[in-house]
Amino acid sequence: MTTRYEIQISDLLGRYLVAAKDLKAGENILTDEPFVLGPTSDSALVCFNCYLPLISKFLVCKNCAVAPICPGEGCPESFPKRWHSKSECEFFRNLKLTKSLNPMTMVQNVGSLLVLRAILKKDTDPQAWAEFMKLETHLDERRNSSIWEYNDNTVKFITTLGLLDNVLDESLVQKVCAAIDVNSFEVRGPPIPVLGYSQPLRGIYLKASLLAHDCVGNTHVSINDNNVLVCHASMDLKKGETIYYNYTDPLKGTSLRQHHLRIGKYFKCNCERCKDSTELGTYLSSAICPECKTGYVSQSSDQQWDCHECKKKFEHSKIWHTVQCCSDKFDVINKKDEKELEEYIRNVSKILAPNHYLLLEATQRLAGVLRDAINREPHPTKKLMRRKLQLCKELLPVLEKLCPGISSTKAITLYEIHVSLVQLAKKLFDSREITGNGYMDELMNAEKYLKRALEMLFIEPGNSPEGELCAKALEEYRALKATMNNVLDGIHAEGKTYVPPCETARPITEN
Numbered sequence: 001m002t003t004r005y006e007i008q009i010s011d012l013l014g015r016y017l018v019a020a021k022d023l024k025a026g027e028n029i030l031t032d033e034p035f036v037l038g039p040t041s042d043s044a045l046v047c048f049n050c051y052l053p054l055i056s057k058f059l060v061c062k063n064c065a066v067a068p069i070c071p072g073e074g075c076p077e078s079f080p081k082r083w084h085s086k087s088e089c090e091f092f093r094n095l096k097l098t099k100s101l102n103p104m105t106m107v108q109n110v111g112s113l114l115v116l117r118a119i120l121k122k123d124t125d126p127q128a129w130a131e132f133m134k135l136e137t138h139l140d141e142r143r144n145s146s147i148w149e150y151n152d153n154t155v156k157f158i159t160t161l162g163l164l165d166n167v168l169d170e171s172l173v174q175k176v177c178a179a180i181d182v183n184s185f186e187v188r189g190p191p192i193p194v195l196g197y198s199q200p201l202r203g204i205y206l207k208a209s210l211l212a213h214d215c216v217g218n219t220h221v222s223i224n225d226n227n228v229l230v231c232h233a234s235m236d237l238k239k240g241e242t243i244y245y246n247y248t249d250p251l252k253g254t255s256l257r258q259h260h261l262r263i264g265k266y267f268k269c270n271c272e273r274c275k276d277s278t279e280l281g282t283y284l285s286s287a288i289c290p291e292c293k294t295g296y297v298s299q300s301s302d303q304q305w306d307c308h309e310c311k312k313k314f315e316h317s318k319i320w321h322t323v324q325c326c327s328d329k330f331d332v333i334n335k336k337d338e339k340e341l342e343e344y345i346r347n348v349s350k351i352l353a354p355n356h357y358l359l360l361e362a363t364q365r366l367a368g369v370l371r372d373a374i375n376r377e378p379h380p381t382k383k384l385m386r387r388k389l390q391l392c393k394e395l396l397p398v399l400e401k402l403c404p405g406i407s408s409t410k411a412i413t414l415y416e417i418h419v420s421l422v423q424l425a426k427k428l429f430d431s432r433e434i435t436g437n438g439y440m441d442e443l444m445n446a447e448k449y450l451k452r453a454l455e456m457l458f459i460e461p462g463n464s465p466e467g468e469l470c471a472k473a474l475e476e477y478r479a480l481k482a483t484m485n486n487v488l489d490g491i492h493a494e495g496k497t498y499v500p501p502c503e504t505a506r507p508i509t510e511n
Contacts, residue, residue: 004029005243007210014136016212016242023237025405026459029219032205032229035128036121037083037187038114039199041150045110046199049084050075051189053199060103064092068107079190081227087124088117095161112154114202118176119163131206137178138266139171151177182265183209187223205229213265214244215257215273216280220406221245224461232459235405250402251364251409253285253357255299273402278308280401284360286353287319296353326351326358338373341366355398367391371416374423382427389420408466411456414449415473421446422480436491441501443484450477 004027005017023029039046045054048067052075059074061067067084069075075082095101106113121129142148155173158164164172184202191198208229211219218241220234237243247265248257254274261269273280277298286296287305295309297319305319306312326348333340345362352359370388374380392413399410425442428434434442450473457470491498 013212013242015134015210017210019233019237019239019241019243021239023233025233025235026455027233029231029233029243030207032207032231034187034203034227034229035132035206036114036118037201037203037227038117039110039189040114040202041111041154043111043199045107046189047075048106048113049082050079051083051199051201052076052079053189053192053197055192055197061089061092064089064096066092066096066101066103066106068103068110076190076193083117085124088120091120099160099162101161109154109157112157114180115154115173115176116158116161116163118180118204119158119173128206132179132204133175135179135183135204135206135209137175138182139175139178141266142174142178147181148174180204185221185223185229187227188225190225203227203229208245211245212242213247213261213267213269214242214271215246215248215250215254215269216271216402216404217244217246218405219243219245220408220459222408222459222461222464222466224467225463228461230459230461232406234403234407251284251357251360251398254279255285256357277306282355282398282401283353284355284357284398284402285323286356287323288351288353290314290318322351323358326356330358330362335365336369338366338369341369354394360395360398363391363395367395367416371419380423382424385420385424385427389417389424392417392420406456406459408456408460411453411466412469414453414456415469418446418450418453418476418480421449422483436487436494437496437498440484440487440491440498443480443487444500447477447480447484450480 003020004023006020007015008018009015017029019029037051039051045058045068046052047054047058047070048061049069052070054068054070057071058068059071061069061084067089069084092101092106118132121132151174154177158173169175180202184204185208187201187203189198189201203223208221208231211221211231218233218235218237220232221229222232223229231243231245233243248260252260258269258274261267277286277300278296279285283296283298286298289295289297289307289310289312291312292307292310295307297305297307297312297314299316299319300306301316303316305314305316307314329348330344333344335341341362345359345366348356348359348362367388370384370391374384374388377384396410396413396417399407399413403410421442425434425439425446428442429436429439454470454473454477457466457473460466460470462468462471488498
């Protein structure tokens with residue numbers, strides 16, 4: 001296969017990836033197996049073999065008599081990967097004999113398992129270990145900090161195992177901890193059957209770790225249930241163009257994204273979005289101007305916010321206090337209660353810009369609550385359907401700007417819009433509020449949204465939640481086409497001819 005990326009080096013980005021050829025949106029850039037995968041530093045106990053949570057009881061590996069593993073019949077056969085390797089088992093077995101290592105020591109240090117497994121790679125996979133040690137650590141910034149002190153427990157644990165007896169680098173464990181913290185990807189742990197409960201994991205992917213950051217990325221990254229990471233181009237890329245991945249949540253404001261990057265990645269982002277106080281015209285962090293009441297005020301410096309309409313300037317503390325009050329209120333409301341969410345949106349919309357990240361999160365939550373209510377009710381009302389449709393449509397333009405090209409969040413939103421259009425159109429047709437022609441208009445409109453969603457979902461791993469949604473969407477697409485054919489047959493049976501609306505026509509359900 002032709003190489004789709006090249007590694008380059010710069011003072012600003014360190015080692016990073018660029019497109020080695022022109023790439024089309026949806027094209028696979030790289031596929032990466034984890035160098036190491038394991039529980040987070042504050043994880044509850046998991047099976048050392050398959051990473052299933054061990055809630056009440058566990059067994060120990062019969063070979064080493066140390067590693068905690070699944071009780072009963074052992075790890076599910078559906079999990080092909082076994083993380084408690086033969087070499088690790090032998091390592092534990094020797095420690096059991098020489099240093100009386102016992103299972104409870106491992107239970108108490110499950111949060112250090114990922115670091116331990118990374119260090120064991122030094123002998124079992126020296127080539128990959130060498131690549132791992134090239135990863136950025138920001139060790140100097142971490143030295144003598146609270147995170148450095150927090151990792152002292154891991155240092156002491158690794159030391160007791162004798163892994164540092166012949167190591168000259170006294171900071172090796174801290175360096176490994178840092179490389180994991182700075183470069184790891186969050187991975188879904190396997191869920192307990194029926195309960196669905198799982199522990200989040202962290203994985204180091206040596207190729208994907210070289211993806212540079214931008215708050216408007218040009219890639220789409222997914223990790224399947226086999227823990228394989230796949231990176232696709234989310235938009236067309238030209239040869240030589242830097243390949244970017246957004247390390248942050250695109251629907252968070254600049255201050256929150258910068259805080260996340262500063263605390264977790266140790267750098268300040270200077271991308272175009274971060275330098276633009278309007279966040280590419282979305283006003284995602286802006287408030288309504290207290291002076292003119294029509295413009296939006298955005299933070300222009302650490303001390304000042306400016307109105308884009310009346311040009312009035314405000315002290316940072318005044319506007320920030322207002323935004324913080326809205327944030328505090330959102331923290332305490334019941335996010336599963338339709339009325340509380342509606343009241344929050346209604347009140348906060350008088351203070352914050354329409355696309356403020358707090359309002360967007362409330363919008364997403366409310367849309368989810370309404371979706372569940374519609375699916376649960378035997379006869380959901382048109383009001384519920386219209387409200388959910390409105391919320392999804394409010395979210396879509398923001399996603400188009402901040403997540404251009406392929407985006408799983410955008411695909412899900414497009415899918416939900418299609419669902420609402422189909423449900424509402426059927427209800428209107430059944431109650432004879434629209435004719436067969438009007439029903440057909442609505443179904444064609446829904447089809448456009450569903451097709452766009454499917455175009456994005458096709459690249460998702462089949463065993464991921466998004467991949468499962470893709471399979472469901474395909475079934476619904478077939479059902480939609482069948483419904484459209486039935487409606488057409490009905491129109492023709494009445495001796496009429498269906499004429500598709502022009503692109504500028506507004507479907508009834510969008511009024």
